Each structure stands twice: as C-alpha cells, then as structure tokens.
Amino acid sequence: MQKILVVLKKFLKKLNPIPPVGALSLGDSVVRFLLIDEAGKLIASSFKLPPHTITKGSIENRAVFLHALREFRLTLNTSKTPLHVVLVLPPGLVYVQPFSLPALPPDRLSEAAALNLQMISPLDFSLSYAAYEKIGDRTGEGGGTDMLGAFVERESVRQFSDVLTEAGFAVTAVEFPSLGLARAARSDKALAPDRAYVIIDVGADGLSLIIFRNLRPYFSHFQGWQEVQEAVGGKIDKENFTVFLEREIQKLLNFYSTRWGGSLSEIVIAAGPEDSGFETALSSAMKLPVRQLAIAEFPLAGSAWFSVLGSALRGTLPRTEDISISLTDAPVQVQYREARIINFVRWWRKVALTVTAFIMLLFIGADSFLARANVAMDAAIQTGVERQEFDEVRTLEKKAQEFNSLVNLLIAAQPKNMRWQEVMGSIVSMAGTPIVLKRFAWSGESATLAGVAGDVDALIAFKRKLIDSGIFREVVLPITTVIGNPDETLNFNATLTLKK
Numbered sequence: 001m002q003k004i005l006v007v008l009k010k011f012l013k014k015l016n017p018i019p020p021v022g023a024l025s026l027g028d029s030v031v032r033f034l035l036i037d038e039a040g041k042l043i044a045s046s047f048k049l050p051p052h053t054i055t056k057g058s059i060e061n062r063a064v065f066l067h068a069l070r071e072f073r074l075t076l077n078t079s080k081t082p083l084h085v086v087l088v089l090p091p092g093l094v095y096v097q098p099f100s101l102p103a104l105p106p107d108r109l110s111e112a113a114a115l116n117l118q119m120i121s122p123l124d125f126s127l128s129y130a131a132y133e134k135i136g137d138r139t140g141e142g143g144g145t146d147m148l149g150a151f152v153e154r155e156s157v158r159q160f161s162d163v164l165t166e167a168g169f170a171v172t173a174v175e176f177p178s179l180g181l182a183r184a185a186r187s188d189k190a191l192a193p194d195r196a197y198v199i200i201d202v203g204a205d206g207l208s209l210i211i212f213r214n215l216r217p218y219f220s221h222f223q224g225w226q227e228v229q230e231a232v233g234g235k236i237d238k239e240n241f242t243v244f245l246e247r248e249i250q251k252l253l254n255f256y257s258t259r260w261g262g263s264l265s266e267i268v269i270a271a272g273p274e275d276s277g278f279e280t281a282l283s284s285a286m287k288l289p290v291r292q293l294a295i296a297e298f299p300l301a302g303s304a305w306f307s308v309l310g311s312a313l314r315g316t317l318p319r320t321e322d323i324s325i326s327l328t329d330a331p332v333q334v335q336y337r338e339a340r341i342i343n344f345v346r347w348w349r350k351v352a353l354t355v356t357a358f359i360m361l362l363f364i365g366a367d368s369f370l371a372r373a374n375v376a377m378d379a380a381i382q383t384g385v386e387r388q389e390f391d392e393v394r395t396l397e398k399k400a401q402e403f404n405s406l407v408n409l410l411i412a413a414q415p416k417n418m419r420w421q422e423v424m425g426s427i428v429s430m431a432g433t434p435i436v437l438k439r440f441a442w443s444g445e446s447a448t449l450a451g452v453a454g455d456v457d458a459l460i461a462f463k464r465k466l467i468d469s470g471i472f473r474e475v476v477l478p479i480t481t482v483i484g485n486p487d488e489t490l491n492f493n494a495t496l497t498l499k500k
Helices: 002-015 062-076 106-120 154-167 177-185 225-232 238-260 278-286 303-315 332-413 418-431 456-468
Strands: 021-026 030-036 042-048 083-088 095-101 128-138 144-153 169-175 196-202 206-213 216-224 266-271 290-292 435-443 446-453 472-476 490-498
Touching: 021 177, 021 303, 030 062, 030 303, 042 062, 042 303, 062 154, 083 154, 083 177, 083 303, 095 106, 095 216, 106 128, 106 144, 128 154, 128 216, 144 154, 144 216, 154 169, 169 303, 177 196, 177 206, 177 216, 177 266, 177 303, 196 238, 206 225, 206 238, 216 225, 216 238, 225 238, 238 278, 266 278, 266 303, 278 290, 332 435, 418 435, 418 446, 418 456, 418 490, 435 456, 446 456, 456 472, 456 490
Parallel strands: 021 083, 083 169, 196 266, 266 290
Antiparallel strands: 021 030, 030 042, 095 144, 128 144, 196 206, 206 216, 435 446, 446 490, 472 490
C-alpha cells in the first residue's frame, strides 16, 4: 500500500508540478537570489544595483530597477513561467514589535492577536500590512503566548511586488531580513532552545540586532549606515563603531531584562567587520562570550547570505506548513495555491494545445496517406485489369492467327473442296470469342472439329448455333469427348455432317 501511495504521489506531482520557491533579497546596493533544490544544493546568484535605484528601501528609479530585474531573471531561468520567490524586503522598511497574549482557547487566539496588532501598530493600520507569528509560551503567572508582530506600509510592498511581477517573478511570501536570519540561525546546533542570544548582522545597508530566544526572533532593530554615522558623530571606524555597538547591545540587554527577565547568554555574529580583534574587544567590553554563527548544513553559504538562506529555507516548506509572518494581503497558502492553479492551467493549456495540434497533424497525415493509397490502388487495379485484358486479347489473336494460317493451308491443299472452305468461315463466325478452334479435318461430307470452350454454357450455345445454321445435317458432340481443364475451360470434339 505504501508503494502505491508513493507512486500515486509521483504521478500527481507530474500532473501538477510543484514549482520551487527561492528567496529574493532586495537592498539599496545589491539583489541576491538563493534557491535550495530538491537535492539540497544551493543555487545562488546576485547583482549590484546602479546607484540611486533603491534608496533607503524605496524605489527611486523604477525603469532601471525593472530592466535590471528582467535581465537578472533571464540568467536564473529562461522559462516564461513565473519564478516563485519569498520576497525579502530591504531592511528598515519593517517595524517589529513583540507582544504577549493571555492564555486563550485556540479559536480566540487569532482574533486577540489581530486586535493587538491594531493597538500596537506604529503606522496607520488602514494603510499598512500587519502580520504576526507565535514565538513562545509563557509558563509563569497564568501562562500566555508570546507573539512577534510586523508592520510595513502597503505602498512599499506593492511597489516591489508590481515590479517583480512584471520582471517574471511570482511573490509567494513577503518577509524581512532578520526573520530569515533567525530562521537560518536555527541550523546552528550550538544555539540552545532554553537560552537567549544577541545576533549581530552587519550588512551592506546597515546594522541589525536581533534578540534570539527559544530559537525564535523575539525582537529586531535595524539602523542604516547614515543613522550610525550620525550616532557616532562622524566617520565610522573600528573604535567608535565598537563603542556604538556596545551601547546598542546594552540597550537590548536592558530591554530583555525588563520585559522577560534574566539576561542574554551570548553574542553571536552572523556578519561583522573583517577584523580579527573585533570579537575579542566586544567580548571584553560586554562581559559576554562572542562567537561566529556556524551553519554546518550549508558550509558554502557565506555570512552575507545567511538572511537570504533563511528565507530560502522557508521556500522549501510545504505551503500548508508555512505559518510564518507574510506582509501581504492574503495568507501564504492562499497566494501559493492561486499561483499553482494558474501554473496548472498554463501547463495543461500547453499540453492540450500540443495534443490537439498533434492529433490534427495525425488526421491530416492519415487523410493524405489514405488519399494517396486510394489513388495508387485505383491505378493498380486499372493497370491490372487493362494488362489482363490485353494479355487475353493478344493470346486470342495469336490463336486466331494460327488457326487462320491452318485454314489457309487447308484451302491451299484442297482447292477442290470449295464447299468446306465456305463452311469454315461460318463455323469461325459462330465460334466467336468463347470458343477457340484448335483442329479441323474433313473428308467428303463429314468433318471433325476440336476446340476449347470457356465454359459449358458457351459450348452448348456453340452447338446450338451449328444446329440452327441449317448447314449441317447432323452435329454430334459426345459428352465423353468433353474434358475439363484446371482453368475451368473445356476441351471438346464434335462431328459435323453437311446437308446434301
């Protein structure tokens, strides 16, 4: 039974292929794409954006951005079918806010979460997308549920989604970099689920700090490089950046202690300054262990790709199991289902058109073949009939010529028997085509005649003509002299006696 189910699943998969889902990360200066195929292999590609294409997470030059995405799309896959992706928005667009709910029945949890999102939203709720996901359970003082809420302006998401759709991408879900980075961090086996960490991500667009607890992102804060520069009061170098980072981490420690109690266990660097002394200086200043994030499952993924890797891991999940934050109108499952339906219709439309065209060509070819075969058959039949009739005529002509030669010889040999000469012409006329005369001999008033008749009716008709001619007094055609041939003709011998 298990084997049958496996075969059935493979068959259904071929009928409605499941499109792979990659991750597309957008930034002010670089766009990255990462796909994990069925074998677990990473397919990665990136390109740099021209200056002033995207600025602070907003599209500044739509035409240049669209052209760059279309060219990039062709390098990934030349198929005209849309390429499904989890869209990773530029950092800084999304506001992240944790909130807690009391212990509630499952059927009331979503309603309470939606109400809390409206209450804590930092944006005009009617003009924004908001989503949440469960990040943990509280055990003390009556329990409850910890949630992570995310908010983004609708117009920002729509701008990116519209351009991606025009460029040949299909957006399956929309998230933010720190959410993907936290998902990738779960692959680091050294991170314990019962401890809390600070994850530092120094990227091309700025600095992200994440509180990572229960293997989930509890809080995320992003600052662009312009904000960092303003905060340090000038040029960003190793010393003032380290001081700035110490101050920001201390704020997170205070925030964590106030909200959840306890302290953070370790500082984990996803991506940081390329300085061997940075980790040591930070550990000494914060009095916390500092180490690099290690993802053994994907050793080829560089630190700059960790957040995109986490979003690509989301793409490998069955859509029914994807309950993470998606900053769009419809849930992930609905969007992906609609995309699959469209893909299914497109695929089967191509199959139907191909099959229809093949059947039409098959009918046209069969019709043409049968027409040619019919013409050839008619020609062959006509040729065969004509050839057969021609051969018969030639044979009969030859026999007639031979007989006439014999008659002429007889006439020349016996010129005195003028009466039989006259009779012979009548006999030949009465014989016609069905009777072939082979031998004729006479003596006085009697003569013997030998020949071949086509059938019995022809022989009887020939005898009747001889009798009715009035030339002969007696026509004797003994039945014993009639002998059948293999070709159904009849040999016969007759005795004729002339009237006086």
